[in-house]
Amino acid sequence: MSQDQKNLSFATRCIHGGQQPDPTTGAVMMPIYQTSTYAQSAPGEHQGYEYARGDNPTRNALQRNLASLEGAEHAVCFGSGLSAMDAILRTLEPGDEVIASDDLYGGSYRLLTAVHQRYGIKSKFVSMNDPAAVAEHFTEATKLLWIETPTNPMLNIVDVAALTGVAKSKGILSCVDNTFASPYLQQPIALGADLVLHSATKYLNGHSDVVMGCVITSNEEVYQQLHYLQNAVGAVPGPQDSFLVLRGIKTLHLRVQRACDSAKKVAAFLLDHPAVSKVYYPGLENHPGHEVAKQQMRDFGGMVSFDLVADNFDAAREVMKKTRFFTLAESLGGVESLIGHPASMTHASIPKEQRLSVGLTDSLIRLSVGVEDADDLIEDLRQALG
Ligand SMILES: *Cc1c(COP(=O)(O)O)cnc(C)c1O
Numbered sequence: 001m002s003q004d005q006k007n008l009s010f011a012t013r014c015i016h017g018g019q020q021p022d023p024t025t026g027a028v029m030m031p032i033y034q035t036s037t038y039a040q041s042a043p044g045e046h047q048g049y050e051y052a053r054g055d056n057p058t059r060n061a062l063q064r065n066l067a068s069l070e071g072a073e074h075a076v077c078f079g080s081g082l083s084a085m086d087a088i089l090r091t092l093e094p095g096d097e098v099i100a101s102d103d104l105y106g107g108s109y110r111l112l113t114a115v116h117q118r119y120g121i122k123s124k125f126v127s128m129n130d131p132a133a134v135a136e137h138f139t140e141a142t143k144l145l146w147i148e149t150p151t152n153p154m155l156n157i158v159d160v161a162a163l164t165g166v167a168k169s170k171g172i173l174s175c176v177d178n179t180f181a182s183p184y185l186q187q188p189i190a191l192g193a194d195l196v197l198h199s200a201t202k203y204l205n206g207h208s209d210v211v212m213g214c215v216i217t218s219n220e221e222v223y224q225q226l227h228y229l230q231n232a233v234g235a236v237p238g239p240q241d242s243f244l245v246l247r248g249i250k251t252l253h254l255r256v257q258r259a260c261d262s263a264k265k266v267a268a269f270l271l272d273h274p275a276v277s278k279v280y281y282p283g284l285e286n287h288p289g290h291e292v293a294k295q296q297m298r299d300f301g302g303m304v305s306f307d308l309v310a311d312n313f314d315a316a317r318e319v320m321k322k323t324r325f326f327t328l329a330e331s332l333g334g335v336e337s338l339i340g341h342p343a344s345m346t347h348a349s350i351p352k353e354q355r356l357s358v359g360l361t362d363s364l365i366r367l368s369v370g371v372e373d374a375d376d377l378i379e380d381l382r383q384a385l386g
Contacts, residue, residue, distance in 0.1 A: 006071065010184060011253045018064025030061040032243045054231040058239040062246045063214070066204075069183040069249070070196050070216040074223040076230050077214045077242065081179065081199025082107050083235035084213030086115075088175060088195060090233070091225045092143055094120025099137050100146035101128045103156055103358060105177065106346055108148070131162040138170050147193070148177040149186075150293070153305045153342040153366040154359055155280045157289025160296055164192035173222070175215075179203070182333070184256040185297045194219050202333030203302075205248040206255050210241045255335060255371055259302025262374035266367065269378045270306045275385045278359075280305040302369040303332060305342075313362040316341055320365065322384035325372055332368035337377055340366045 008016070021028050033056055038049040049055050059077055066075035078084040085108060092098070098112060102125040112123040126137050128147060145167040149158035160176055167174040175195035176188035182203035188196050198204055200212040217223050230236060237245075260283075267281035282293040283300030293300055308315050319339075320328050326339035330346055340346065343362050347355060355361075369377065 008068075010069070013065075013068045014184075014252050015250055017068025019061060030058055030243065030246055032239045033057045034239050052239075053234050053236055056236075056239050056242070058246070059237060059242040062242045065246060065249060066198075066200075066214050066216055069252075070178075070189055071187050072189050072196070072216045073218040073220070074227075075214050075216045076223070076226040077200070077212060077237050078230065079213070079235045079237050080211045081197065081201060081213035082111055084197055084199075084215050085111055085177075086235070087226050087229045087233065088144070088197065088215055089116045089121060090229055091222060092116075092121050095122075095141060096120075096143040097122040097124065097139060097141040098144045098146055099124050099126060099134065099142055099172075101148050101151065101158065102126055103128075103151040103154060104146070104148055105152055105179075106349060108146070108177065110349070112146075128158040128163060129156075131159060131166050134163060135166045135170070138167075138172060142170070142172050145172055145174040146177070147174060147188075148180070149296075150180045150282055150289070150301060150303065152180060152303075153280075153340075153346070153364065155282055155287075155289075155301075155303060155305055157282050157287075157293045157296075159292045160186075160188050160191040160193060164188070164194075168192060173219075179333075180303060181297060181301060182252060182256050184253050185260070185299055185301060189216070189218060191296055195222065200245050201331065203256055204252065204333075205245045206252065206334055207244070207248055208331060208334035208336065210237075210244050210248075212237045212241055212245055256302065257299065258371045259369050260299040262371070262377060263302045263304050263367075263369040264300065265374045266369055266377060266381065267304050269381065270304070273382075273385055275309055276306050277309045277311070278307040280307075280359075304367045304369060306365055306367075307359075307361055308363040308365070311361060311363050313341075313343070316363045316365055319384045322386070323380050324383075325377055325380045326367060326384075334368070335371045337370035337372060338368040340368075342366055 036052045040046045063075040164174040173194045176193045177197045179199045196216040270279045281304045326337045
């Protein structure tokens with residue numbers, strides 16, 4: 001990223017980061033280059049584009065924009081968040097080890113254990129609450145530290161600067177899954193991370209109509225490997241999806257700020273409600289990660305989880321059946337509010353004892369607060385909690 005890009009404010013980078021009018025027509029918005037191949041004037045003579053698995057102008061424009069948002073040199077896009085993570089894991093060798101958070105997105109856990117373990121990549125899942133204790137798990141074989149913050153669905157906060165510092169001192173690469181925060185709220189590379197992963201499906205696209213992922217880095221060597229894998233493995237997003245994510249990002253700062261403002265009001269409402277026993281939101285002063293969140297995030301995000309006094313699935317099911325504006329669905333980060341039941345939906349594959357040990361009860365409900373009117377959202381929850 002050029003020096004003058006680095007000095008731009010985040011809002012301006014959302015709109016202009018890595019973008020300029022199309023050089024052939026002056027089109028202000030990046031066109032959708034819906035092509036699989038590019039004409040050559042003589043064998044091997046072309047304008048930098050040969051075949052669209054390798055490079056596509058719309059995808060490249062999105063990648064430049066994503067690099068700018070995270071304050072990094074490079075971004076590489078993939079067909080989903082998990083295929084982006086898969087590409088990172090493919091840079092490892094059999095026998096290498098990953099130290100990952102024990103409070104991880106379920107699909108990331110599955111990719112590490114059920115897929116990459118078979119190819120000789122070992123994973124160890126540890127608590128990230130105490131950075132010094134994490135260092136005790138590092139061995140000669142440890143090559144990658146995998147961090148997620150805030151976590152899903154308990155919204156725990158991990159100290160990114162402390163953990164990436166410990167990894168760096170041992171020569172271990174670190175990657176932060178920044179999906180829940182979005183680059184508007186948190187920029188892990190500035191906090192010491194080597195790699196940032198996003199499920200662009202969530203806040204980056206923001207409209208629940210695309211599945212995509214990306215890896216962002218300023219590490220030239222890792223970038224070259226990922227760019228090679230993008231073409232060699234071929235899990236690439238199409239030009240139309242690249243266009244949609246680029247368009248979604250133009251309002252990223254507005255959407256996420258509104259979600260934060262409304263989530264704060266929703267959390268305050270839930271805290272006072274007699275049917276609610278616990279509220280998990282990093283913006284609350286009694287949240288154990290509140291101070292670290294204040295240091296490493298611009299605001300506290302649009303995700304809120306809460307538990308019910310009636311500590312059972314049936315009570316939670318009644319609430320989730322009754323909401324009008326909170327749609328019952330998996331996923332998060334869209335303009336529309338969603339409500340979900342982690343125990344039976346996103347975290348159903350985790351054994352019950354393990355779930356309960358981290359507070360993930362059968363009555364825990366997760367909200368992705370969208371950009372509707374906050375009072376309407378609160379009214380909706382009030383009638384559903386009845
Ligand atoms: C959704 C999600 C992923 C996976 O991304 P897909 O785009 O669904 O493949 C990874 N990490 C987190 C934190 C997520 O929420």
